[in-house]
Amino acid sequence: xxxxxxxxxxxxxxxxxxxxxxxxxxxxxxxxxxxxxxxxxxxxxxxxxxxxxxxxxxxxxxxxxxxxxxxxxxxxxxxxxxxxxxxxxxxxxxxxxxxxxxxxxxxxxxxxxxxxxxxxxxxxxxxxxxxxxxxxxxxxxxxxxxxxxxxxxxxxxxxxxxxxxxxxxxxxxxxxxxxxxxxxxxxxxxxxxxxxxxxxxxxxxxxxxxxxxxxxxxxxxxxxxxxxxxxxxxxxxxxxxxxxxxxxxxxxxxxxxxxxxxxxxxxxxxxxxxxxxxxxxxxxxxxxxxxxxxxxxxxxxxxxxxxxxxxxxxxxxxxxxxxxxxxxxxxxxxxxxxxxxxxxxxxxxxxxxxxxxxxxxxxxxxxxxxxxxxxxxxxxxxxxxxxxxxxxxxxxxxxxxxxxxxxxxxxxxxxxxxxxxxxxxxxxxxxxxxxxxxxxxxxxxxxxxxxxxxxxxxxxxxxxxxxxxxxxxxxxxxxxxxxxxxxxxxxxxxxxxxxxxxxxxxxxxxxxxxxxxxxxxxxxxxxxxxxxxxxxxxxxxxxxxxxxxxxxxxxxxxxxxxxxxxxxxxxxxxxxxxxxxxxxxxxxxxxxxxxxxxxxxxxxxxxxxxxxxxxxxxxxxxxxxxxxxxxxxxxxxxxxxxxxxxxxxxxxxxxxxxxxxxxxxxxxxxxxxxxxxxxxxxxxxxxxxxxxxxxxxxxxxxxxxxxxxxxxxxxxxxxxxxxxxxxxxxxxxxxxxxxxxxxxxxxxxxxxxxxxxxxxxxxxxxxxxxxxxxxxxxxxxxxxxxxxxxxxxxxxxxxxxxxxxxxxxxxxxxxxxxxxxxxxxxxxxxxxxxxxxxxxxxxxxxxxxxxxxxxxxxxxxxxxxxxxxxxxxxxxxxxxxxxxxxxx
Numbered sequence: 032x033x034x035x036x037x038x039x040x041x042x043x044x045x046x047x048x049x050x051x052x053x054x055x056x057x058x059x060x061x062x063x064x065x066x067x068x069x070x071x072x073x074x075x076x077x078x079x080x081x082x083x084x085x086x087x088x089x090x091x092x093x094x095x096x097x098x099x100x101x102x103x104x105x106x107x108x109x110x111x112x113x114x115x116x117x118x119x120x121x122x123x124x125x126x127x128x129x130x131x132x133x134x135x136x137x138x139x140x141x142x143x144x145x146x147x148x149x150x151x152x153x154x155x156x157x158x159x160x161x162x163x164x165x166x167x168x169x170x171x172x173x174x175x176x177x178x179x180x181x182x183x184x185x186x187x188x189x190x191x192x193x194x195x196x197x198x199x200x201x202x203x204x205x206x207x208x209x210x211x212x213x214x215x216x217x218x219x220x221x222x223x224x225x226x227x228x229x230x231x232x233x234x235x236x237x238x239x240x241x242x243x244x245x246x247x248x249x250x251x252x253x254x255x256x257x258x259x260x261x262x263x264x265x266x267x268x269x270x271x272x273x274x275x276x277x278x279x280x281x282x283x284x285x286x287x288x289x290x291x292x293x294x295x296x297x298x299x300x301x302x303x304x305x306x307x308x309x310x311x312x313x314x315x316x317x318x319x320x321x322x323x324x325x326x327x328x329x330x331x332x333x334x335x336x337x338x339x340x341x342x343x344x345x346x347x348x349x350x351x352x353x354x355x356x357x358x359x360x361x362x363x364x365x366x367x368x369x370x371x372x373x374x375x376x377x378x379x380x381x382x383x384x385x386x387x388x389x390x391x392x393x394x395x396x397x398x399x400x401x402x403x404x405x406x407x408x409x410x411x412x413x414x415x416x417x418x419x420x421x422x423x424x425x426x427x428x429x430x431x432x433x434x435x436x437x438x439x440x441x442x443x444x445x446x447x448x449x450x451x452x453x454x455x456x457x458x459x460x461x462x463x464x465x466x467x468x469x470x471x472x473x474x475x476x477x478x479x480x481x482x483x484x485x486x487x488x489x490x491x492x493x494x495x496x497x498x499x500x501x502x503x504x505x506x507x508x509x510x511x512x513x514x515x516x517x518x519x520x521x522x523x524x525x526x527x528x529x530x531x532x533x534x535x536x537x538x539x540x541x542x543x544x545x546x547x548x549x550x551x552x553x554x555x556x557x558x559x560x561x562x563x564x565x566x567x568x569x570x571x572x573x574x575x576x577x578x579x580x581x582x583x584x585x586x587x588x589x590x591x592x593x594x595x596x597x598x599x600x601x602x603x604x605x606x607x608x609x610x611x612x613x614x615x616x617x618x619x620x621x622x623x624x625x626x627x628x629x630x631x632x633x634x635x636x637x638x639x640x641x642x643x644x645x646x647x648x649x650x651x652x653x654x655x656x657x658x659x660x661x662x663x664x665x666x667x668x669x670x671x672x673x674x675x676x677x678x679x680x681x682x683x684x685x686x687x688x689x690x691x692x693x694x695x696x697x698x699x700x701x702x703x704x705x706x707x708x709x710x711x712x713x714x715x716x717x718x719x720x721x722x723x724x725x726x727x728x729x730x731x732x733x734x735x736x737x738x739x740x741x742x743x744x745x746x747x748x749x750x751x752x753x754x755x756x757x758x759x760x761x762x763x764x765x766x767x768x769x770x771x772x773x774x775x776x777x778x779x780x781x782x783x784x785x786x787x788x789x790x791x792x793x794x795x796x797x798x799x800x801x802x803x804x805x806x807x808x809x810x811x812x813x814x815x816x817x818x819x820x821x822x823x824x825x826x827x828x829x830x831x832x833x834x835x836x837x838x839x840x841x842x843x844x845x846x847x848x849x850x851x852x853x854x855x856x857x858x859x860x861x862x863x864x865x866x867x868x869x870x871x872x873x874x875x876x877x878x879x880x881x882x883x884x885x886x887x888x889x890x891x892x893x894x895x896x897x898x899x900x901x902x903x904x905x906x907x908x909x910x911x912x913x914x915x916x917x918x919x
Contacts, residue, residue, distance in 0.1 A: 053472070053473040054470035054471060054472050054473060055439065055470065055471060055473050056467055056468065056469065056470050056471075057440045057441070057442060057466050057467060057469050057470075057471060058107050058123075058439070058440070058441040058442070058467075059106050059107055059441070059442045059444060059463050059464075059466055059467045060106055060107055060108050060109075060110065060119075060122070060123055060441070060442070060443050060444065061083060061104075061106045061108075061109045061110065061443075061444045061446065061463070062109075062110040062114070062119065062148065062152060062443055062444070062445050062446070063075055063077060063083070063109070063110065063111055063112055063446055063448055064112070064147055064148040064445060064446065064447050064448070065112040066448055066449060067449070071449050071450070072088050072089065072449070072450040073448045073449070073450070074086060074087065074088050074448055074449070074450050074452075074453045074456070075446060075448035075456070077109055077111045078103070079109070080108060080109055081105050081106060081107065081108060081109055082103055082104070082105050082106075082109065082615075083103070083104055083106075083109055083446075084101065084102075084103050085101065085102050085103070085104070085453070085456065085457065085460065086101045087101070087453060088450030088453055089450075091450075091453065102457075102460075103619065104460045104463070104464050105464070105612070105615055106444070106463070106464075106467070107467070108122055110122075115159075116152075116155055116159050116160060116161055116162075116165070117165070117236045119152070119162070119443075120161075120162055120165040120166075120238075121238070123139070123162065123441060123443060124139060124162045124165065124166050124441075125169065125238060126439070127139060127166070127366055127439055127441065128166050128169045128170060128238075128240065128366065129240045130364075130439060130474060131170065131340065131342055131364050131365070131366045132170065132173055132174065132240045132243060132342065133242070133364075133476065133477075134344065134362045134364045134476070134477040135364055135438065135439070135474035136364055136365055136366070136433065136436075136437070136438035136439075136474065137365075137366045137367070137438055137439045137440075137441075138366075138367045138369070138430055138433045138438060138439070138440045138441070139162065139366070139367070139368050139369065139441050139442075139443070140369050140371060140440075140441070140442040140443065141153050141162075141369070141370050141371060141442075141443045141445060142371050142442055142443070142444050142445070142459065142462075142463070143373060143374075143444055143445035143446055143447075143459055144373050144374055144446070144447060144452050144455040144456060144459060145372075145373030145374065146373065146447055146452075147373060147445040147446055147447040147452070148445045148447070149370055149371065149373060149443075149445045150370055152443055152445055153368060153370045154317070154370075155231060157230050157231060158230055158231070158233070159231075160231035160232045162368065162443075163310075163313065163338060163368050164231045164232060164306070164310050165232060165236075165238070166340065166366065166368065167306040167309045167310055167340070168232050168237055168238070168306040169237070169238040169239065169240060170251060170306070170340065170342070171251070171304075171305055171306045171309075172237055172238065172239045172240075172306075173239050173240035173243050174243060174249040174251075174342075177243065177245060177247065177248060177249050177487075178248065178249050178250060178251075178304060179248035179249065179250050179345075179354055180197070180200055181200065181204055181302060181304065182195060182199075182200040182203035182204055182207070182302070183195055183197070183200045183248070183250065183354055184250040184252075184302070184343045184345070184361070185203070186252065186300050188297075189288055189289075190286075190288040190292060190294035191288065191289075191358075191363070192343045192358070192361045192363050193358055193361075194345055194354055194355070194356055194357070194358060194361060196353075196356065197353065231310065244344070244346075245485075245487050245488065246346055246347050246351065246482065246484055246485065246486050246487050247344045247345060247346050247347065248344065248345055248346075248347065248354045249342060249343070249344045250302060250342075250343045250344075251302065251303050251304075251309065251340065251341070251342055251343075252300040252301065252302050252303070252340075252341040252342075252343065253300070253301055253303055253309050253312055253313065253338070253339065253340055253341070254267060254295075254298050254299060254300045254301070254338075254339045254341070255267050255312070255313060255316035255317075255336070255337070255338050255339070256283070256295055256298060256336070256337050256339075257320055257321065257334040257335065257336045257337070258334055258335040258337070258396070258425045258426055258429075259321050259333065259334035259335075259389075259392075260334075260388070260389065260392045261392055261395075261396060261424065261425050262282040262425070263282055263283040263284070263285070263295055263425055263429075264280050264281075264282060264283065265280070265283055265295070265297070265298050265299055266315075266316030266317070266319045266320060266336075267299045267301060267312065267315065267316050268280065268281075268299055269299075283295045283296060283297055283298055284296050284297075285425065285428055285429060291432070292432045292436075293428060293429050293430075293431060293432055295429070300341065309340075313338060317336075320334060320336055321333040321334045321389075333372060333389045333393070334372055335369065335370070335371050335372050335393075335396065335426055336369070336370045337367055337368070337369050337429070338367070338368045338369075338370075339365055339366075339367050339368075340365060340366045340367075340368070341363060341364075341365040342363070342364050342365070342366075343361060343362070343363050344361070344362050344364075345357075345360055345361045345362070346360055346482060347482075347486050347487055348482075348486075349482055349486065350486070350490060351486025351487045351488075351489055351490035352490050362477050367430065367433075369426075369430075371397065371426075372393045372397075373393075374393065374394055374397050374455060374458070374459070395424070396424045396425070396426050396427075399420065399423045399424035399426070399427055400424065400426060400427055401462050402420060402423070403419050403420060403421060403427045403431075403434070404462070404465060404466050404469055405465065406418075406419045406420070407419055407434055407469050408465060408468050408469050411468075411469065411470055412468065419431070419434075419435075433471065434469070434471060436472065437471070437472035437473065437474045437475070438471060438472075438474050439471070439473075439474065440471050442463065442466060444459060444460075444463045446459065446460075484583055485579055485583070489572065489575075489576070489579075493568075493572070496568065500564065703825070707825075707826060707827070775813075775814045775815050776798070776799075776800075776812065776813040776814050776815070777796050777798075777799040777800070777813055777814075777815045777816070777817055778799070778800050778802060778805055778809050778810060778813045778815070778816045778817070778838070779796050779799040779800065779801045779802070779817055779819070780802055780803075780804075780805050780816065780817065780818045780819065781801060781802075781803065781819045782803060782804075782819070782820075783803050784821075785819055785821055786821060786829065794817075794819070794831075794833060794856070796817065800812065800813060805848075807845065807846060810838050810846040810848070811846055813838055814837070814838055815835065815836070815837060815838065816835065816836045816837070816838050816848045817833055817834070817835045817836075818833070818834040818835075819831060819832075819833060820832040820833075820834060824857065828857065830855060830856065830857040831855075831856040831857075832853055832854065832855050832856070833853070833854040833856065834850055834852075834853050835850065835851060835852045835853070835854070836848045836849050836850035836851055836852075837849050837851060
């Protein structure tokens, strides 16, 4: 083969668009597995050939009305427990194999819960072959006489095919035979098959495709992979056995070929020449597949297996003898048989460790498949353009061309009718029913090459006619050229003896020349006869070709008409199926609506009864409430009347007690007044009379002169120094330091009306801010506060009170003064004190007690003054009197 000249890398072609505008929905079939034990509860019932009925098992959760939920699902066809493997293949996979032989792709899934019979449906058992062995048997029954010799077709490692000449194929066979370790040995008829794959299909159950192109050569390649934990492994790959350190299998990657089809890079593709050889290759990979024993299945598949059958076909040359050496004329079609791992719940399978991770990956990949189907369905039904997440899983990424391109996709949903699988079966049924609404582009027929059809038949007829003619002439029937030439040589006249005994022999040479001339004449006659026969044969072949061409044209026209009729019939059937499906859906919706209406009516009646009951209950409660209100109103009025009487009695008693106390105080004040009047000295102001609130002044006191006010007895009547006491102890003129003086900063608040007595009782606070009215600025600079308050005591003297407090900051940003102590400073004459002690009856012996008896002001009080931030008012404008709690 001449290698093409090296040039530029060609521009990548645009994505392949479906060449057919017609689409077919995904064909979904349902197969029900027989129950394992007769005493098990069944939750699936086959109603018709297209519908199954699911009812919840005993003890399952019911709806709000207490009824079990029952559902129906429709499929293209439902296979019951009595359906054989042959009937299943005839309805499901036979069409896919027929399309494969005619150059079209196909994809077949088996889907279901673990233990539902997926592997049995795909593989089968001896005597009951599944879909895979029957597909292989039908392929080789159809193309058996037209297969090319081994290695005429060769893979190019890029999902394509190349064609080799007979000589190159012969060299390839010799090289492979010498290095047979890298390639599985083909199975011959003499070798004994594995007992597990022997007798898979009975002779009477074989199928054969019709309409096979006899002018083409075919070759079948198979590959077998598994997707385990979202990694792809080649089950046909030969691993190098190393007893010390065995090499683990290497995962494969997905790539895209020049036609934008996905394929597994580096996957081994084995050329097979018989169904037995292909199935033995499959069984070799099947033994490497990941299986495990779980509580639900003894040999549970832990991976998704994909068996790919690739059929390469190329037309014969014009002679009808050899394969056409043109790569562009090679058509490759493939059929993928996928056995999906079953979805399972780890709680039911009892999985632990690695099994939990395997089950999680299996469920995740199946979830991705459902998601892709949902997005495809939404895009097709509603015209959206959402991205289908094919790349989230290796299963969907590998087969995205079937959904985006053209081909046929079919799915066999296997279900187990036992009650334990009811919940998982519901999910499987919903997914399968949704999958039926996805449409895939219908594959188109491949173009016919420009050669005259019937080339193989004419070449074979020519060889048979040549053999017959040779046989009539007494020649050998063998097609070997060397034997024909030997026969022709022996049919010529024999040569005479050519031995020369004498140099002057004139007899032998003329005799030899005459014999050679006779042989030459005979040869010329044979050549002429052969040419005549050949010309006659050519004319006959031309006549036969013309008649065949006319017949072929006629057949082509009839086939075109038949195809048109078939298309019309198929469209009518599709329309009928669509209408039937729509009718069933509408009937199903009507049944659902009727059931829903009945449920709503029952709910309405029950709610009306409940409403009437509650209204009657509300009326009773309302009447009871009114009776209780009347009763409580009477009780409240009685209680109020009783407490009014009680309060009136207590008030009268309290008034009487207060009057008695006031009378006692008045008597004491009378005595005090008498004492003060007797001990009164000149220049000392007379103390004001004490008025008792709420009680009129006695007439005897009303006649006395009024006490002068504070303004009338300002410092004009008092001297700057105290009056000399009639004692011999001199008074120091030094000031006494007040208790209030400390190391803290004080605000000394002295009102303008305060008198400077100039005595030892005058407090002196060093380093203090003296103010007449406290301001915010002064309070913010100090920690303590003192107020100098002067008032006239009962004895006529002016006593000074130092009200002290702490300056604290408030949350509003201002300052507050909390009063903590009151100091009372008082100056008394010794003579007055003596007279008090003499005239007072029942007075205390010490001075502190007498001082306490003369004073009404509490010696310890707490008054809080709050100054708000930004306020111009001093603490004297707003007072909040808070009396301190005394400790018990």
